[in-house]
Amino acid sequence: MRVSVTVNGHAFERDVEEHWTLLRLLREGLGMTGSKEGCGAGECGACTVDLNGKTVNSCLVLAVEADGGRVATVEGEADHGRLSQIQAAFARNHAVQCGFCTGGMVMSVRDLLTRNPKPTVEEIKEGIEGNFCRCTGYEQIVEAVLDASGQLNASTKGALRYV
C-alpha cells in the first residue's frame, strides 16, 4: 500500500505492507532509527512519536493508519544540529545513559511541556510513566524536565553529597 506521511516537516511517500507498523515505516522505510523497539507491545515507550499532535507508541500504530498524517520524531528535535531546550537540559542533567529509551522519552517530554509548560514533579513523573528507563532511575530525567521548563533551582536540583 502507498502511504503518505509528513515526518518532521518533510513529506514522504512509501509503499508498505499492510502489517507494517509506523515504527517499521520510520526505521526501515525512512531510515529514522532514533525511535527504538523495546518490546513491540506498547509497554516500554521506546518507540514514542507524535502523530497528529498526540504521542503514540509507534509499534502499535499501523503505517497505513498514519497515512496523510503528520509525525514528529526525535530526529526533528534538534534544529540544524543545535539541541532543543529539552535535549540540552537532558545533556546537562545526565538524563541519558545507554540512550535506548531517550528518543521516546524526549518525545513524551515534548508532549508534556506543550500541554503543560510548568509541570510539577508529580506531573512530570506522570508524563513519562509510559517510558521505561532501566538505567537512570528517572531522577535525573525529572530534573532535566524541570530544567527545560525553567524550574530547576537549588531546591529542586539534586546533587551528589560529599561526606
Next chain:
Amino acid sequence: MSDDMEVRAPELNDPPGPGAPAGPTVGVDHPRVETIEKLTGDALYTADLLLPGMLHAKVKQSPHARARILGIDTSRAEALPGVHAVLTGHELDYKIGLYIVDKDILAKDVVRHFGEAVAAVAAESPEIATDAVELIDVQYEVLTPVLDPMVAFEPDAPLVHPDLGSYSYVEAAFSPQPGTNVAHVQKIRKGDVEQGFAEAEWVIEREYTNPSVQHVPLETHVTIVQWKAGDQVTIWSSAQSPFTVRNLFCTAMRLPLNQVRVIIPHVGGGFGGKAGIHLEPLVACLSRKAGGRPVRLQATREEEFSLLPCRSALTYRIKTGVRSDGHITAQQMTMFWDAGAYADYAVNVTRASGFSSSGPYELPNATVDAYTIYTNKPYGTAYRGFGHVEFFWGLERHMELVAQAIGMDSLEFRKRNLLRPGSRTMTGEVITEDTGDPLACLEAAATAIDYGRLTPEEAEHERRTGRRIGKGVATLHKAPAMPSFTATAAVVKMNSDGSVVLNVALTEIGQGCNTALAQIAAERLRFPMHRVKVAVERDTDKDPYDWQTVASKGLLLSGNATILACDNLLEQGYAMAVQVLRANPADLDHDADGVFVRHHREHRVTWPELSLGYAFPNGNGIGGPLVGVGRYIAQGLTHLDKETGQGLPALDWTYGAHGVVVDVDPDTGEFDVLAISSVYDVGRVVNPGLVRGQCIGGMVQGLGTALCEGYIYDQQGRLLNPSFTDNKIPTSRDIPARIETAVVQTAQIDGPFGARGVGEHPMISVAPAIGNAIQHATGAELMHMPIRHEDVWRALQSHEPIDNWITETPVGSCRSDLPGGNLATEEVVPPRREEQPVLH
C-alpha cells in the same frame, strides 16, 4: 564541549574557543561525551544496522522444561520460498560455555528448559522466518522437570546433565560434581566455627530466598553475523565484552582468533545480561549455511525472558553464634544457587558470593558452603551485583533478626561487627585504612534518614495517615569477581591538530566509561576535554584487549591503562622535544599547547608539531606519530584454595550502605518507600553527575528486585510472566520522593586518581534495607524477596509465607495468590503457552 565547571547546554552546541581552559577534569561534572548523538537519534545500535543482502532469523523454542527430542521435521520450513537456512542441533557439533562447557548451540536430543532453542531459520524477511519456524515439527517425549533447586540437590534427583563428568571446565576455579546436579561447590573456611558456636550465648538460624529475575535492558539482545568465504567471520553484536565473544566463539568453532572480528556499536543497556556469549554462535552458523549472507537475530521481549539468561534464584541459610554484647562468634553460611539449565556465570556467581558472603563484617570463625545447582529452568548469568543483590537480601535481613533476638539496636549491632583496619576478610585478606570506610558509609546513611527517631513531620504523618513509619539500614560491599590476572590495555593516538583518540575495549553500555576515561586522559595529558575522543564502536581488530565489561572493574583497570597510555604518549613527545629544544629531559614540562623548557616557557614545541613526528626546517624528520600504549593487569591476586577458600581474590572493595524510610499500613501490609539515602566509598569521584546517575539508576533497579520483579513458573516449568504486563519493572511513578546519594572518598591506592568502581553496588542491599524498615515499622519478619504488600500482610498475620514462584495457581502475575483455588475462577487465566500433550 567546554571544560567549565558548570557546563551549560549552549556550550555543548558551540565549539570551544581557542582560549578554552584545560583541566583539571577529574572530579568535574562534565556532560556525557556521547550524549548529543544519543539525544538526536544519531547513535547507531546493532538493531539499527541494515547490511546488503541481510537475512532475518527466528528461533523455534521448546514449550517444555524437560523433554527428549524424538525427531524434528524441517522439510516444510525448508520448502518455504524465501527461506535460506534451517538449522537443528544435530548439525552443530559445538559446545559453548564460559567456565563449564555444557551448552549446545541448539538443543540436541534433550531440552533442558522452557524456551530453549531447538531449531532456527534464516529467511528474507522476519515474517517468512516466523512462518518457517511454525512449519518446523518437533516431536517430544515430555519428562518431569526438576524445578526446585532443593529437590535437584537431593542425591536421587533426575540429572539435568548426566554427562557432566565429560564436560571441560576451568579447573583452577571450579569443581563440578559428576553424577549430581551440582555444577560447582565453593568452600570457605575461616577460624574454628565449632569453637565459635561454643563461645556464643545465642545461636540464630534462618533461611532467605529470592527468585530469578530478568535484567531488562531496553534493547533486547541482537546480533548480526556474516560468515564469509575462507571462514572470515564478522560479528556485530549488542554485547558487553567483544573479546570474550571472540574468544568463546573461536574456541567453540575451532577458528583462529584473527579470522573473527567482533564489532560493538552503541549498546542499549546490559546489566550483565550481555556479558559472555549468547546469540552469536547460532547466527554465525545460520549465515554459514545461508552461503555467507549476513543474518540478523533480535530477541523479542518474550525471548529475552526465556531464550536468554536471567539472574539465578538463591536460597541462603545462615546460622550465627553471637554474644549478648553483640559480637558475632561464629557464622555458618550455606548457599543454594539455582543455575537453571546451564552453568554460564552461575558458577562464578557462586564463587564470588562465597568469598564475599560475610558482607563488610568481621567473622572470626566462619564457613561457607555454596552450591551451584542445575535445574530445568532458563539459566542464570551475570546480573549487576553478581550474586550480591541476592545474598545481601539474606545477610542483612539476618543481621536485623540477630540484633532483634539479642535485644540490641541493629545499627549498633552492625557497627560492632563491621570490618575495620586490621580485620581479616573471609579469605584472609587484611583490611587497611586505604581499603575503604564501611563505618563512614553506614553512619552517613543512618544520619541522613534520622535513624532511631521520628522527625516531627514523620510523627505528624503517622497521626494523619494511621500508617506507621519505619526506618532501616543495610550495608553492602563488593569486589570485582574476575580472574586474578585480569588484564586490559589502552591506546591513545594523537592527530595532527593535537587532539587525541583513545581506544579501549571496555564497552560503553550506558555506565559512562567513555566519559570517565576521557576525563582521566584529559587530566593526565593536561588537555581540555574537547581534545580527547574515546572511539565509540568497539572492534576486536582495532582495539587493544580488554577482558570483559563487567564486575565494576573497568574504571580501575582501564583507567590505569589509560593513564599509562597517556604517559607513554607524553614520553614519546618528550623524547622528540629533547632534540628539538636541545634541552635536558629533566628540564622539560608540558601543557595543553606543547612541550616546553621549564625555565624558558616560551622555548617550546607544539603538540601539532610533534603529533606525527617532528620535521626540522631543513626537512629532517625524527620520532614518528605519537601513539601511547598502556597495559595493566590486576596485581597480586591469587586463586582461592579449593578446600579453604583462602587467597586474595579482590582487586578492590567498594563499601556502601542504604538508609530507608517506609510507611506501612499495619492492617493491610501496604507500604511505600518514602526516602532512601545511599552512601558509597568510591575512592575518588571522577564525575559527580555520572556517579549519581549510576547510584540512583542502580538503586531503582534494586527497588524493582526488592518490590515486584521475579520469574513465575507453573509446575511443568513453563514461564508464566515473560512480559512487562506480568513482570513489572519500576516506572517514574515508583521512585521514592526523597532520594539522596552521597560519597565517601577514601582513595584507592592503586586506583586511577584514587577512584574505584561503583557500577553494581547501588543495586545491592536496597531490598534488605526496605525489609528492615518494614520490620521496624510493624514487626513483620520477611524472609522472601521481592516484598509484595501481601507478603507483609501475611507476615503480620503470621500466615505461612507463600512461595508462588513455582505456582499451582498460574495467574501469570507477580502476586501471591492462595493455593487451592481460592480465587474467583474468572481471574485464573490459562498459561500463556498452549498446553502440550505428552507426546505429539
